[in-house]
Amino acid sequence: MNWLSNWLSNKWRSNNWQSKETSSWQWFYRLGSPRWFYLRSGQWLPWLSLAALLVLATGLIWGLAFAPEDAKQGNSFRIIYIHVPAAFLAQSGYFIMAIAGAIGLIWKMKISFMVMKAAAPIGAVLTFVALFTGAVWGKPTWGAYWVWDARITSMLILLFLYAGVMALQYAYHSVDAASKASAILALVGTVNIPIINKSVDWWYTLHQPATIKLTSAPSMHMDMFMPLLVMIVGFYLFYALALILHTRNEILRRERKTSWVRELVTAKAGG
Amino acid sequence: MYFENFAALINMDGHGVYVWASVAVTLAAMLWLVIAPVIGQRGLIKEVSRDIQRQQDRQLAAKKTFNHEESN
Amino acid sequence: MSSPAARKMNSGFVAWLRRDLLLAYRRRGEVASPVVFFMMVSTLIPLGLTPEAAQLEKVAAGMIWIMALLATLLSVDGLFASDYHDGSLEQMLITPQLLPLPILGKVTAHWLTTGLPLTLVSPLLGLMLSLPAAGYLPLICSLALGTACLSLVGAVGAALTVSLRKGGLLLSLLVMPLYMPVIIFGTATVNAAVDGLNWLPPLAILGALFAASVALCPLAAAGALRVTASN
Numbered sequence: 001m002n003w004l005s006n007w008l009s010n011k012w013r014s015n016n017w018q019s020k021e022t023s024s025w026q027w028f029y030r031l032g033s034p035r036w037f038y039l040r041s042g043q044w045l046p047w048l049s050l051a052a053l054l055v056l057a058t059g060l061i062w063g064l065a066f067a068p069e070d071a072k073q074g075n076s077f078r079i080i081y082i083h084v085p086a087a088f089l090a091q092s093g094y095f096i097m098a099i100a101g102a103i104g105l106i107w108k109m110k111i112s113f114m115v116m117k118a119a120a121p122i123g124a125v126l127t128f129v130a131l132f133t134g135a136v137w138g139k140p141t142w143g144a145y146w147v148w149d150a151r152i153t154s155m156l157i158l159l160f161l162y163a164g165v166m167a168l169q170y171a172y173h174s175v176d177a178a179s180k181a182s183a184i185l186a187l188v189g190t191v192n193i194p195i196i197n198k199s200v201d202w203w204y205t206l207h208q209p210a211t212i213k214l215t216s217a218p219s220m221h222m223d224m225f226m227p228l229l230v231m232i233v234g235f236y237l238f239y240a241l242a243l244i245l246h247t248r249n250e251i252l253r254r255e256r257k258t259s260w261v262r263e264l265v266t267a268k269a270g271g
Numbered sequence: 272m273y274f275e276n277f278a279a280l281i282n283m284d285g286h287g288v289y290v291w292a293s294v295a296v297t298l299a300a301m302l303w304l305v306i307a308p309v310i311g312q313r314g315l316i317k318e319v320s321r322d323i324q325r326q327q328d329r330q331l332a333a334k335k336t337f338n339h340e341e342s343n
Numbered sequence: 344m345s346s347p348a349a350r351k352m353n354s355g356f357v358a359w360l361r362r363d364l365l366l367a368y369r370r371r372g373e374v375a376s377p378v379v380f381f382m383m384v385s386t387l388i389p390l391g392l393t394p395e396a397a398q399l400e401k402v403a404a405g406m407i408w409i410m411a412l413l414a415t416l417l418s419v420d421g422l423f424a425s426d427y428h429d430g431s432l433e434q435m436l437i438t439p440q441l442l443p444l445p446i447l448g449k450v451t452a453h454w455l456t457t458g459l460p461l462t463l464v465s466p467l468l469g470l471m472l473s474l475p476a477a478g479y480l481p482l483i484c485s486l487a488l489g490t491a492c493l494s495l496v497g498a499v500g501a502a503l504t505v506s507l508r509k510g511g512l513l514l515s516l517l518v519m520p521l522y523m524p525v526i527i528f529g530t531a532t533v534n535a536a537v538d539g540l541n542w543l544p545p546l547a548i549l550g551a552l553f554a555a556s557v558a559l560c561p562l563a564a565a566g567a568l569r570v571t572a573s574n
Contacts, residue, residue: 064290065272065280075283078290082297122304129300133293140286157520164517171507172571180570181503185517188499188563192521195552199524206531238301245308249315256319269320 032109034251035260041244048244052237059230067224076140079133081227085235087130087151090158091193093123093239097165098190101183111247113179114254116186117169118246122239124162131155150204154197161189175254355440356448363452366425377414378460384410385468396473403472404533407482408489408526410468411461415490416522418457419497420514422449423505423568432505432572442568443561450498450561458490474537481536481546488549489529495556496521502567525552 030036063081070077097119104112134152135145146152165182172178220228255261274280281287367374388406389399426432435445465486466479474482500518504510528549536542 060294064294065274068273069284074286076286076289078283079293082293086297125300125304129297132296136289136293140289157523160516160520164513164520167513167516168503171504171510171513177506177570181567184563184567184570185503189520191559192524195524196520199527203527203531238305242301242304242308245305249308249311252312252315252319256315256322261319262323265316265319266323268316 032107032111034111034114034255035258037111038248038251041248045241045244048237048241052234052241055230055234055237059227059234063227063231067227068221070224073141076137077224079137081231083130083133083137084228085231086126086133087155088232089235089239090123090127090130090155092236093119093126094158094161094186094193095190096243097123098183098186101179101186104179105183105187110254111251113183114250115243115247116183117179118243118250120162120166120169120182122242122246124159124166126239127155127159127162131159148204150197150201153200153204157196157200158193161193165189355438355444356451359435359445359448360452363449364455367452367456374456375460377418377457378464380417381410381414381461382464382468384413385471388472399473400475403469403474404478404482404537405530406472407465407468407474408486408530408533411465411486411490412493412522412526414461415457415493415497416515416518419453419494419501419518420511422453422498422501423572424501424510427505427572432568436568436573442565446498446502446561446564446568447557450494453498454491454494458487458494461490462486474533477539478533478537481533481542484546485529485532485549488546488553489525492525492549492553492556493522495553495560496525499560499563499567502564503571505568506571525549528552 059081064078067078067081069075097116100112100116100119103109104116131152134155138147138152139145165186168185169178169182172181252261252265272280274283281291283290385407388402388410392398392402423432426435436442438445462483465482469479469482497514497518500514500521501510503517504514507513528545531545532542532549535545
């Protein structure tokens, strides 16, 4: 394995931004520089877009055209290949937003707050997609577009939580106050999400004892489960792509007075 | 393919409306999430370059008045 | 409890509690408005739905709880507002006492002037909305605990929006999701009793929510005030 460690240390030394001591946390602090993130993410974007496109296309075509249909629900069950990944990402997206806020509050990293601000609209749109697809799925399955089932109600509350964080961001003029207040709200929301989910679950079983679970993932046949996994991975890649794109814009917006942004802009505007 | 032909894929035994409507809305939302920042970036770059231009003009104007005052 | 050390520990709480109660007493009319709102909109329910006792009976518990929640939501906006405008909030931020203690004092005063009157008036509304007899005691207990939770969680929202001009609407948007577990278990308590089931389990969960709120909300509100009130 000696060749590997030699190769790695050579890579490290030839890096432009290397410093004297190679501490293991360096990558973390480097990530905190908006300029580094902007330039690096520009290199990742083409690969990430390609990967997301390929995985999503594969999963979608597999799920819509090749997977077998459900015995009870027929072909409308194929909506699961969009609904479940969207709901997954909507939930994970909120935690990503909250963690970014926490990192910003604790380590005082500007870029973490920028990521938090970028994550909010993406998560909100995905929550809306989950609600919409859930409602459209409900019509052929249960006969009604909107049913107050536990999962849909929790998704709706998640949408309100996202809306609150976004509204608070835009309410404050001072970027600093806006970021910190939104971060606190996101953290309060995070603590509440399990409580809300469990309460709504309990409330729903109280009022509707017989339910059709919208996702029967564990008891799904492998042929139906595999494309779902692919779609979930594809959605994660897409989320990363969207998050990086939005964060880059936020970096440009907030760092517009710095020299590196001005150089970049002059080069782009001139070219 | 699970379906016999393309027409059956679109129809999906009557459930096609629901499935394809969901797919359409989802893809539209995802496309918007990716395209909006790209368009936004172009607008941002224009804005910042205008800012730089304005600042340079101001500096130039300040220099002119300074030279003018000096020569007086 | 009156050793100098003990007095120092809770003096922030007691001092601000007394201050807010005194201020509320001087503005008795204003402070009574949530209760008046509560009673007036409860009159809207039979007007909007139906005057039949059989139908009202089914929705009484839920509607009383919703009205109590809305009344608290409207009043929690002013928790920090007047102090922010006259500068006493800044004074609170620079006192040597731990910030959560004065906040807890203010929230307690808010509950004593809003939540407690709502709780005491609720049996009257239960009577007007044909609440079955089994529901009265659970209603009072659940509202007492529930409005305390609502005041505490509302304080976090009020702290986050204190320096904004149109903060009231934003406040409602922010705290609404956080209020939902409280109303779920509050109405579950009353409805369980009305249905003849054991109403202590949901009440216990409500108590747990209250305990968690008392422990965590003053901390969150303190953090929020440090960010928003010192612009």
